[in-house]
Amino acid sequence: MSNKEERSPSIFIRLLVVLLVLGAGSGGFFVLKKLKQPPQMKPVKERALAVEVMKAQPTDRRVMLGGFGEITATTKVVLSSEVAGRVVSTHEQLEAGRTIAKGTVLINLDEQDFQLDYETALSRLKTLRGDLTLAENELKRLTQLYRKNKVGTLPSLEQAEAAVNSIVNQMRQIEKDRDFAELRRKRCVIRAPFDCRIVEVSVEKDEYVTAGKQLVTIVDDSTLEVQVALDSREAANWLELQAKTSGGPVNWFGRPESVPCRITWTENESLSGKGWLDRIVRFDKQTRTLVVAVRLQPNSSAPFPLTEGMFCKVEVPGKILEGVYILPRQAVTNEHTVYTVVEERLRTSPVTVLRMEGHNAYISGGLNPGDTVIITRLENPLEHSLVNISVSGKTP
Numbered sequence: 001m002s003n004k005e006e007r008s009p010s011i012f013i014r015l016l017v018v019l020l021v022l023g024a025g026s027g028g029f030f031v032l033k034k035l036k037q038p039p040q041m042k043p044v045k046e047r048a049l050a051v052e053v054m055k056a057q058p059t060d061r062r063v064m065l066g067g068f069g070e071i072t073a074t075t076k077v078v079l080s081s082e083v084a085g086r087v088v089s090t091h092e093q094l095e096a097g098r099t100i101a102k103g104t105v106l107i108n109l110d111e112q113d114f115q116l117d118y119e120t121a122l123s124r125l126k127t128l129r130g131d132l133t134l135a136e137n138e139l140k141r142l143t144q145l146y147r148k149n150k151v152g153t154l155p156s157l158e159q160a161e162a163a164v165n166s167i168v169n170q171m172r173q174i175e176k177d178r179d180f181a182e183l184r185r186k187r188c189v190i191r192a193p194f195d196c197r198i199v200e201v202s203v204e205k206d207e208y209v210t211a212g213k214q215l216v217t218i219v220d221d222s223t224l225e226v227q228v229a230l231d232s233r234e235a236a237n238w239l240e241l242q243a244k245t246s247g248g249p250v251n252w253f254g255r256p257e258s259v260p261c262r263i264t265w266t267e268n269e270s271l272s273g274k275g276w277l278d279r280i281v282r283f284d285k286q287t288r289t290l291v292v293a294v295r296l297q298p299n300s301s302a303p304f305p306l307t308e309g310m311f312c313k314v315e316v317p318g319k320i321l322e323g324v325y326i327l328p329r330q331a332v333t334n335e336h337t338v339y340t341v342v343e344e345r346l347r348t349s350p351v352t353v354l355r356m357e358g359h360n361a362y363i364s365g366g367l368n369p370g371d372t373v374i375i376t377r378l379e380n381p382l383e384h385s386l387v388n389i390s391v392s393g394k395t396p
Contacts, residue, residue, distance in 0.1 A: 064320035121178035238318035
């Protein structure tokens, strides 16, 4: 009995301690809860897209058709020997790359045989002229005797007349021989037919050449051109062609307008020249291109000009587009839409793309004058997104 009474107070004490601890913990929890401050609520700020923009304004702009081609000389001549003979002399600067003035003697062939034939013909003509004088005097004498004095016979008169005709015929033949000898003698001297540049030399001094032997190849650098292949669809839409007159080819293109063109060397864009559209050369069915010829404007002052053999880029002006909006190419999506700014919000606008040229896009519909067009490339932006204009661009 005594043992039970001794244990009972200890149990109550333990329970009391537990309750006191729990109460203290609960009280501390509530005190700490009261001390905790609620977090401050901050407003959510919409993030704006930083973009570059430009003002859309309609303008007139000429279409530029482009292509590439190699500069070639329109006049390239191979000088050949017209007579056979030995080369007795050549020009001291007869070598590839030299420029020669018109009329300069390039090659001399041996002309002694032709000179001898010429002098022989002159000698024979001199003799025959004397014989002709005698024969004509004899014919005149016999004619007077026969008609006035009735002396002589008609056959003798006819014989004297035949002698005169024979001498005349001989003289005519010898005159031909003389002229032919003179012509062959002149052909022994080969001159530059125009101001030229020597491309190739195929003969040496003291060499014997036959008629038809190729001697020198020359070109005229004052008449250069570039043949450029234009996309046939582009040419059909934008190339300016004159109306055909009656009597011309039925199924061929009209003559192109002689518009000024720009030619630029692909190896160095700072080296460029001017030219004009000259003609349509052909339609290439393999590449489906229209090949046109652009003539270069001569430039004698440039120390390093555009010359034969250079591969160049050519810009050919076409028709004029009226009232179009010119935007940077990246401003137009593949779906032919542009992004505009309306009250600081992005808006998608469908447009009519008339033409893509270089870095520019030509828009014929879908925009109004003064529209603010985003020229920054964007990838699937949300419609009505807030925009922040960082830079205002200029019209291309």
